[in-house]
Amino acid sequence: MDPAVVGRRVRALREERGISLSTLARLAGVGKATLSGLEHGTRNPTLETLWAVTAQLGVPFTALLAEPTAGPTAHGTAVTATLLEVFTDTDATYELYRMRVAPGPVQLSPAHQPGVTEHITVFAGVLRAGPADAPLTAPAGGHLRWVSDVPHTYAAVGDEEVTASLLLRYPRR
Amino acid sequence: MDPAVVGRRVRALREERGISLSTLARLAGVGKATLSGLEHGTRNPTLETLWAVTAQLGVPFTALLAEPTAGPTAHGTAVTATLLEVFTDTDATYELYRMRVAPGPVQLSPAHQPGVTEHITVFAGVLRAGPADAPLTAPAGGHLRWVSDVPHTYAAVGDEEVTASLLLRYPRR
Protein backbone atom coordinates (compact mmCIF):
# COMPACT_ATOMS: atom_id res chain seq x y z
CA MET A 1 0.00 0.00 0.00
CA ASP A 2 1.23 3.31 -0.94
CA PRO A 3 1.10 5.87 1.84
CA ALA A 4 1.15 8.58 -0.82
CA VAL A 5 -2.28 7.42 -1.97
CA VAL A 6 -3.69 7.71 1.51
CA GLY A 7 -2.12 11.12 1.81
CA ARG A 8 -3.64 12.36 -1.41
CA ARG A 9 -7.07 11.21 -0.30
CA VAL A 10 -6.80 12.87 3.06
CA ARG A 11 -5.79 16.09 1.41
CA ALA A 12 -8.63 15.80 -1.09
CA LEU A 13 -11.16 15.16 1.65
CA ARG A 14 -9.87 18.05 3.68
CA GLU A 15 -9.95 20.53 0.81
CA GLU A 16 -13.34 19.21 -0.18
CA ARG A 17 -14.54 20.44 3.20
CA GLY A 18 -12.76 23.73 2.77
CA ILE A 19 -10.85 23.37 6.01
CA SER A 20 -7.20 24.26 6.41
CA LEU A 21 -4.41 21.94 7.41
CA SER A 22 -3.79 23.92 10.56
CA THR A 23 -7.35 23.76 11.81
CA LEU A 24 -7.79 20.10 10.92
CA ALA A 25 -4.63 19.33 12.85
CA ARG A 26 -5.95 21.26 15.82
CA LEU A 27 -9.40 19.65 15.66
CA ALA A 28 -7.96 16.18 15.33
CA GLY A 29 -5.48 16.83 18.10
CA VAL A 30 -2.40 16.00 16.05
CA GLY A 31 0.62 18.10 15.21
CA LYS A 32 0.69 20.09 12.01
CA ALA A 33 3.95 18.39 11.12
CA THR A 34 2.23 15.05 11.47
CA LEU A 35 -0.64 15.98 9.23
CA SER A 36 1.61 17.63 6.69
CA GLY A 37 3.81 14.58 6.51
CA LEU A 38 0.79 12.33 6.27
CA GLU A 39 -0.67 14.21 3.34
CA HIS A 40 2.67 14.16 1.57
CA GLY A 41 3.05 10.45 2.11
CA THR A 42 6.42 10.98 3.74
CA ARG A 43 5.24 9.41 6.96
CA ASN A 44 3.89 6.06 7.91
CA PRO A 45 1.02 7.08 10.12
CA THR A 46 -0.04 5.36 13.27
CA LEU A 47 -3.45 3.83 13.77
CA GLU A 48 -4.13 6.46 16.40
CA THR A 49 -3.22 9.27 14.05
CA LEU A 50 -5.26 7.95 11.16
CA TRP A 51 -8.19 7.40 13.46
CA ALA A 52 -8.11 10.91 14.83
CA VAL A 53 -7.92 12.47 11.39
CA THR A 54 -10.54 10.33 9.68
CA ALA A 55 -12.91 10.71 12.61
CA GLN A 56 -12.62 14.45 12.32
CA LEU A 57 -13.28 14.22 8.60
CA GLY A 58 -16.31 12.04 9.27
CA VAL A 59 -14.98 9.32 7.02
CA PRO A 60 -14.40 5.64 7.73
CA PHE A 61 -11.02 4.12 7.03
CA THR A 62 -12.59 2.30 4.18
CA ALA A 63 -12.97 5.49 2.22
CA LEU A 64 -9.23 6.02 2.42
CA LEU A 65 -8.16 2.52 1.59
CA ALA A 66 -10.85 1.72 -0.91
CA GLU A 67 -9.82 0.30 -4.22
CA PRO A 68 -6.25 -0.82 -3.75
CA THR A 69 -7.31 -3.32 -1.11
CA ALA A 70 -5.03 -6.16 -2.09
CA GLY A 71 -7.63 -8.60 -0.95
CA PRO A 72 -7.93 -12.05 -2.42
CA THR A 73 -8.01 -11.03 -6.02
CA ALA A 74 -10.14 -13.68 -7.46
CA HIS A 75 -9.31 -16.87 -9.13
CA GLY A 76 -8.78 -15.91 -12.70
CA THR A 77 -8.25 -13.27 -15.26
CA ALA A 78 -11.74 -12.06 -16.10
CA VAL A 79 -13.05 -11.69 -12.55
CA THR A 80 -11.54 -9.34 -9.99
CA ALA A 81 -13.14 -9.48 -6.57
CA THR A 82 -12.21 -7.35 -3.59
CA LEU A 83 -13.30 -8.34 -0.14
CA LEU A 84 -15.04 -5.39 1.44
CA GLU A 85 -16.44 -6.76 4.63
CA VAL A 86 -16.82 -9.88 6.69
CA PHE A 87 -19.53 -10.03 9.27
CA THR A 88 -20.62 -12.90 11.40
CA ASP A 89 -24.13 -13.33 12.66
CA THR A 90 -25.58 -16.01 14.82
CA ASP A 91 -26.47 -18.29 11.94
CA ALA A 92 -24.07 -17.42 9.17
CA THR A 93 -20.95 -15.63 8.04
CA TYR A 94 -21.14 -13.13 5.19
CA GLU A 95 -18.42 -11.98 2.87
CA LEU A 96 -19.16 -8.91 0.86
CA TYR A 97 -17.14 -8.31 -2.29
CA ARG A 98 -16.98 -5.69 -4.91
CA MET A 99 -16.66 -7.51 -8.19
CA ARG A 100 -15.53 -6.56 -11.64
CA VAL A 101 -15.87 -8.82 -14.63
CA ALA A 102 -13.86 -7.87 -17.66
CA PRO A 103 -15.37 -8.60 -21.06
CA GLY A 104 -13.92 -11.72 -22.55
CA PRO A 105 -13.93 -15.43 -21.91
CA VAL A 106 -16.23 -17.10 -19.42
CA GLN A 107 -14.74 -17.48 -15.98
CA LEU A 108 -15.28 -20.81 -14.25
CA SER A 109 -15.23 -21.01 -10.47
CA PRO A 110 -15.14 -24.22 -8.46
CA ALA A 111 -17.91 -25.24 -6.06
CA HIS A 112 -18.01 -23.99 -2.51
CA GLN A 113 -19.08 -25.88 0.57
CA PRO A 114 -22.69 -27.09 0.70
CA GLY A 115 -25.26 -24.44 1.57
CA VAL A 116 -23.22 -21.47 0.44
CA THR A 117 -25.26 -18.94 -1.48
CA GLU A 118 -24.15 -16.07 -3.68
CA HIS A 119 -26.01 -12.81 -4.07
CA ILE A 120 -25.00 -10.45 -6.82
CA THR A 121 -26.20 -6.96 -7.51
CA VAL A 122 -25.19 -5.60 -10.88
CA PHE A 123 -24.38 -1.91 -11.02
CA ALA A 124 -23.05 -1.54 -14.52
CA GLY A 125 -22.89 -3.75 -17.58
CA VAL A 126 -24.71 -7.00 -18.14
CA LEU A 127 -23.67 -10.08 -16.20
CA ARG A 128 -24.29 -13.69 -17.03
CA ALA A 129 -23.51 -15.87 -14.05
CA GLY A 130 -24.67 -18.81 -12.02
CA PRO A 131 -24.45 -22.61 -12.07
CA ALA A 132 -22.34 -23.73 -14.97
CA ASP A 133 -25.18 -25.71 -16.50
CA ALA A 134 -27.82 -22.99 -16.09
CA PRO A 135 -26.40 -19.47 -15.81
CA LEU A 136 -28.66 -16.47 -15.29
CA THR A 137 -28.46 -13.03 -16.83
CA ALA A 138 -28.91 -9.67 -15.14
CA PRO A 139 -28.60 -6.14 -16.53
CA ALA A 140 -27.46 -3.09 -14.57
CA GLY A 141 -29.58 -2.88 -11.47
CA GLY A 142 -30.42 -6.54 -11.63
CA HIS A 143 -29.87 -9.10 -8.96
CA LEU A 144 -28.77 -12.73 -9.10
CA ARG A 145 -28.85 -15.41 -6.47
CA TRP A 146 -27.94 -19.05 -6.50
CA VAL A 147 -26.63 -21.86 -4.35
CA SER A 148 -22.96 -22.05 -5.15
CA ASP A 149 -22.13 -25.58 -4.07
CA VAL A 150 -21.75 -26.46 -7.71
CA PRO A 151 -19.26 -25.12 -10.23
CA HIS A 152 -20.42 -21.75 -11.50
CA THR A 153 -19.46 -19.20 -14.11
CA TYR A 154 -19.12 -15.46 -14.48
CA ALA A 155 -19.14 -13.63 -17.79
CA ALA A 156 -19.68 -10.12 -19.01
CA VAL A 157 -22.27 -9.87 -21.79
CA GLY A 158 -21.25 -7.44 -24.46
CA ASP A 159 -18.02 -5.49 -24.33
CA GLU A 160 -18.75 -3.39 -21.27
CA GLU A 161 -17.02 -4.25 -18.01
CA VAL A 162 -19.41 -5.42 -15.33
CA THR A 163 -19.40 -3.85 -11.89
CA ALA A 164 -21.30 -5.67 -9.20
CA SER A 165 -21.45 -6.46 -5.54
CA LEU A 166 -21.07 -10.07 -4.55
CA LEU A 167 -22.24 -11.42 -1.25
CA LEU A 168 -21.26 -14.89 -0.11
CA ARG A 169 -23.29 -16.42 2.68
CA TYR A 170 -21.70 -19.29 4.60
CA PRO A 171 -24.25 -20.92 6.88
CA ARG A 172 -22.87 -21.85 10.26
CA ARG A 173 -22.03 -25.51 10.31
CA MET B 1 -10.69 3.64 18.78
CA ASP B 2 -9.38 1.09 21.07
CA PRO B 3 -6.24 -0.65 19.83
CA ALA B 4 -7.10 -3.57 22.11
CA VAL B 5 -10.16 -4.25 19.97
CA VAL B 6 -8.07 -4.38 16.82
CA GLY B 7 -5.65 -6.65 18.59
CA ARG B 8 -8.32 -9.08 19.66
CA ARG B 9 -9.67 -9.28 16.13
CA VAL B 10 -6.28 -9.91 14.63
CA ARG B 11 -5.69 -12.67 17.10
CA ALA B 12 -9.13 -14.13 16.43
CA LEU B 13 -8.57 -14.05 12.67
CA ARG B 14 -5.17 -15.62 13.03
CA GLU B 15 -6.38 -18.45 15.27
CA GLU B 16 -9.35 -18.94 13.00
CA ARG B 17 -6.88 -19.79 10.28
CA GLY B 18 -4.94 -22.06 12.60
CA ILE B 19 -1.68 -20.23 11.98
CA SER B 20 0.80 -19.42 14.70
CA LEU B 21 2.00 -16.00 15.72
CA SER B 22 5.52 -16.82 14.67
CA THR B 23 4.61 -17.90 11.17
CA LEU B 24 2.20 -15.04 10.60
CA ALA B 25 4.93 -12.63 11.63
CA ARG B 26 7.32 -14.27 9.21
CA LEU B 27 4.80 -14.33 6.37
CA ALA B 28 3.82 -10.72 6.91
CA GLY B 29 7.43 -9.69 7.22
CA VAL B 30 7.08 -8.10 10.63
CA GLY B 31 8.80 -8.87 13.89
CA LYS B 32 7.26 -11.26 16.34
CA ALA B 33 7.50 -8.58 18.99
CA THR B 34 5.50 -6.27 16.77
CA LEU B 35 2.75 -8.77 16.17
CA SER B 36 2.64 -9.82 19.79
CA GLY B 37 2.32 -6.22 20.95
CA LEU B 38 -0.28 -5.56 18.31
CA GLU B 39 -2.44 -8.46 19.40
CA HIS B 40 -2.16 -7.38 23.02
CA GLY B 41 -3.12 -3.84 22.18
CA THR B 42 0.03 -2.52 23.82
CA ARG B 43 1.21 -0.93 20.61
CA ASN B 44 -0.13 1.65 18.30
CA PRO B 45 0.55 0.00 14.99
CA THR B 46 1.69 1.72 11.86
CA LEU B 47 -0.28 1.75 8.63
CA GLU B 48 2.47 -0.29 7.06
CA THR B 49 2.33 -2.91 9.81
CA LEU B 50 -1.44 -3.18 9.74
CA TRP B 51 -1.37 -3.43 6.00
CA ALA B 52 1.17 -6.22 5.98
CA VAL B 53 -0.71 -8.24 8.56
CA THR B 54 -4.19 -7.81 7.16
CA ALA B 55 -3.01 -8.53 3.64
CA GLN B 56 -1.51 -11.75 4.85
CA LEU B 57 -4.76 -12.64 6.57
CA GLY B 58 -6.66 -11.86 3.40
CA VAL B 59 -8.82 -9.37 5.21
CA PRO B 60 -9.44 -5.70 4.50
CA PHE B 61 -9.06 -3.10 7.21
CA THR B 62 -12.80 -2.91 7.31
CA ALA B 63 -13.00 -6.30 8.91
CA LEU B 64 -10.84 -5.06 11.75
CA LEU B 65 -12.56 -1.77 12.29
CA ALA B 66 -16.05 -2.86 11.45
CA GLU B 67 -18.75 -2.11 13.91
CA PRO B 68 -17.31 0.74 15.93
CA THR B 69 -17.10 2.80 12.75
CA ALA B 70 -18.89 5.84 14.04
CA GLY B 71 -19.99 6.46 10.52
CA PRO B 72 -23.21 8.24 9.73
CA THR B 73 -25.50 6.12 11.84
CA ALA B 74 -28.71 6.54 10.07
CA HIS B 75 -31.54 8.87 10.45
CA GLY B 76 -33.73 7.44 13.12
CA THR B 77 -34.39 4.89 15.74
CA ALA B 78 -35.48 1.83 13.79
CA VAL B 79 -32.80 1.92 11.11
CA THR B 80 -29.10 1.67 11.83
CA ALA B 81 -26.82 1.97 8.84
CA THR B 82 -23.05 1.72 8.84
CA LEU B 83 -21.09 2.98 5.91
CA LEU B 84 -18.85 0.18 4.69
CA GLU B 85 -17.40 1.50 1.50
CA VAL B 86 -17.42 4.43 -0.84
CA PHE B 87 -16.19 3.93 -4.35
CA THR B 88 -16.21 6.34 -7.19
CA ASP B 89 -16.46 5.32 -10.78
CA THR B 90 -16.46 7.41 -13.87
CA ASP B 91 -20.22 7.75 -13.99
CA ALA B 92 -21.37 7.43 -10.41
CA THR B 93 -20.45 7.27 -6.75
CA TYR B 94 -21.55 4.32 -4.65
CA GLU B 95 -22.04 4.14 -0.93
CA LEU B 96 -22.35 0.70 0.52
CA TYR B 97 -23.99 0.30 3.89
CA ARG B 98 -24.71 -2.53 6.18
CA MET B 99 -28.22 -1.92 7.46
CA ARG B 100 -30.18 -3.18 10.40
CA VAL B 101 -33.85 -2.48 10.85
CA ALA B 102 -35.23 -3.12 14.29
CA PRO B 103 -38.79 -4.41 14.55
CA GLY B 104 -41.18 -1.63 15.40
CA PRO B 105 -42.55 1.49 13.81
CA VAL B 106 -42.06 2.37 10.17
CA GLN B 107 -39.03 4.52 9.51
CA LEU B 108 -39.52 7.39 7.08
CA SER B 109 -36.56 8.75 5.17
CA PRO B 110 -36.56 11.97 3.15
CA ALA B 111 -35.94 12.08 -0.59
CA HIS B 112 -32.43 12.16 -2.01
CA GLN B 113 -31.21 14.04 -5.03
CA PRO B 114 -32.77 13.16 -8.39
CA GLY B 115 -31.45 10.00 -10.00
CA VAL B 116 -30.26 8.35 -6.80
CA THR B 117 -31.12 4.68 -6.62
CA GLU B 118 -31.11 2.31 -3.67
CA HIS B 119 -30.30 -1.37 -3.88
CA ILE B 120 -31.02 -3.57 -0.91
CA THR B 121 -30.13 -7.19 -0.36
CA VAL B 122 -31.87 -8.75 2.60
CA PHE B 123 -29.84 -11.28 4.57
CA ALA B 124 -32.11 -11.96 7.51
CA GLY B 125 -35.69 -11.09 8.41
CA VAL B 126 -38.33 -9.66 6.14
CA LEU B 127 -38.04 -6.08 4.96
CA ARG B 128 -40.73 -3.81 3.68
CA ALA B 129 -39.22 -0.74 2.07
CA GLY B 130 -39.43 1.59 -0.86
CA PRO B 131 -41.35 4.68 -1.94
CA ALA B 132 -43.66 5.81 0.84
CA ASP B 133 -46.75 5.34 -1.34
CA ALA B 134 -45.77 1.95 -2.75
CA PRO B 135 -43.33 0.02 -0.56
CA LEU B 136 -42.04 -3.38 -1.61
CA THR B 137 -41.44 -6.49 0.48
CA ALA B 138 -38.48 -8.84 0.41
CA PRO B 139 -37.68 -11.91 2.53
CA ALA B 140 -34.21 -13.09 3.45
CA GLY B 141 -32.23 -13.44 0.27
CA GLY B 142 -34.50 -11.02 -1.53
CA HIS B 143 -33.50 -7.87 -3.27
CA LEU B 144 -35.16 -4.46 -3.55
CA ARG B 145 -34.41 -1.56 -5.81
CA TRP B 146 -36.06 1.81 -6.28
CA VAL B 147 -35.36 5.37 -7.26
CA SER B 148 -35.02 7.22 -4.01
CA ASP B 149 -35.72 10.77 -5.07
CA VAL B 150 -39.02 10.53 -3.25
CA PRO B 151 -39.63 9.98 0.46
CA HIS B 152 -39.29 6.33 1.31
CA THR B 153 -39.80 4.00 4.22
CA TYR B 154 -38.08 1.11 5.95
CA ALA B 155 -39.81 -1.36 8.19
CA ALA B 156 -39.17 -4.83 9.56
CA VAL B 157 -42.02 -7.25 8.94
CA GLY B 158 -42.63 -9.50 11.90
CA ASP B 159 -40.61 -9.32 15.08
CA GLU B 160 -37.25 -10.38 13.67
CA GLU B 161 -34.59 -7.77 13.14
CA VAL B 162 -33.71 -7.25 9.50
CA THR B 163 -30.12 -7.42 8.32
CA ALA B 164 -29.43 -6.13 4.86
CA SER B 165 -26.93 -4.44 2.64
CA LEU B 166 -27.88 -1.06 1.26
CA LEU B 167 -26.23 0.41 -1.76
CA LEU B 168 -26.80 4.03 -2.72
CA ARG B 169 -25.90 5.04 -6.23
CA TYR B 170 -25.35 8.73 -6.89
CA PRO B 171 -25.06 9.39 -10.62
CA ARG B 172 -22.41 11.89 -11.47
CA ARG B 173 -24.02 15.24 -12.21
Added chain:
DNA sequence: CCCGAGTGTTCCGTTTACGGAACAACAGTG
Protein backbone atom coordinates in the same frame (compact mmCIF):
# COMPACT_ATOMS: atom_id res chain seq x y z
C1' DC C 1 4.72 50.31 4.21
C1' DC C 2 4.14 47.68 8.27
C1' DC C 3 1.57 44.71 10.87
C1' DG C 4 -1.29 40.78 12.33
C1' DA C 5 -3.49 36.49 11.05
C1' DG C 6 -3.70 33.12 8.36
C1' DT C 7 -1.58 29.58 5.21
C1' DG C 8 1.67 25.09 4.89
C1' DT C 9 6.58 23.47 5.45
C1' DT C 10 10.75 22.39 7.97
C1' DC C 11 13.57 21.75 12.10
C1' DC C 12 14.31 19.30 16.34
C1' DG C 13 14.04 16.94 20.92
C1' DT C 14 11.14 13.36 22.90
C1' DT C 15 8.62 9.40 22.55
C1' DT C 16 7.79 5.03 20.77
C1' DA C 17 7.12 1.44 17.15
C1' DC C 18 10.20 -1.45 14.91
C1' DG C 19 12.82 -6.11 14.16
C1' DG C 20 16.40 -9.26 15.99
C1' DA C 21 17.82 -11.87 19.69
C1' DA C 22 17.33 -13.96 24.01
C1' DC C 23 14.05 -16.13 26.79
C1' DA C 24 10.85 -19.55 29.39
C1' DA C 25 7.41 -23.05 28.59
C1' DC C 26 5.79 -26.95 26.28
C1' DA C 27 5.69 -31.23 22.93
C1' DG C 28 7.44 -34.89 20.63
C1' DT C 29 11.02 -37.38 19.72
C1' DG C 30 15.45 -40.97 20.48
Added chain:
DNA sequence: CACTGTTGTTCCGTAAACGGAACACTCGGG
Protein backbone atom coordinates in the same frame (compact mmCIF):
# COMPACT_ATOMS: atom_id res chain seq x y z
C1' DC D 1 16.93 -37.85 30.47
C1' DA D 2 18.78 -34.66 26.82
C1' DC D 3 17.82 -32.92 22.28
C1' DT D 4 15.21 -30.42 18.82
C1' DG D 5 11.56 -27.77 17.37
C1' DT D 6 7.84 -25.45 18.49
C1' DT D 7 4.89 -21.96 21.01
C1' DG D 8 4.46 -16.65 22.58
C1' DT D 9 6.66 -13.08 25.57
C1' DT D 10 10.23 -9.77 26.89
C1' DC D 11 14.52 -7.16 26.34
C1' DC D 12 16.95 -3.70 23.79
C1' DG D 13 19.32 -0.70 20.25
C1' DT D 14 17.87 1.64 16.18
C1' DA D 15 14.86 3.98 13.24
C1' DA D 16 11.18 6.95 12.86
C1' DA D 17 6.54 9.03 14.09
C1' DC D 18 5.17 12.34 17.23
C1' DG D 19 3.94 17.41 18.77
C1' DG D 20 5.77 22.10 19.51
C1' DA D 21 8.23 25.84 17.80
C1' DA D 22 10.33 28.41 14.28
C1' DC D 23 10.03 29.40 9.62
C1' DA D 24 8.78 31.60 4.94
C1' DC D 25 4.89 32.94 2.60
C1' DT D 26 0.42 35.24 1.25
C1' DC D 27 -3.36 38.05 2.23
C1' DG D 28 -6.24 42.19 3.92
C1' DG D 29 -6.24 46.63 6.83
C1' DG D 30 -4.73 50.68 8.92
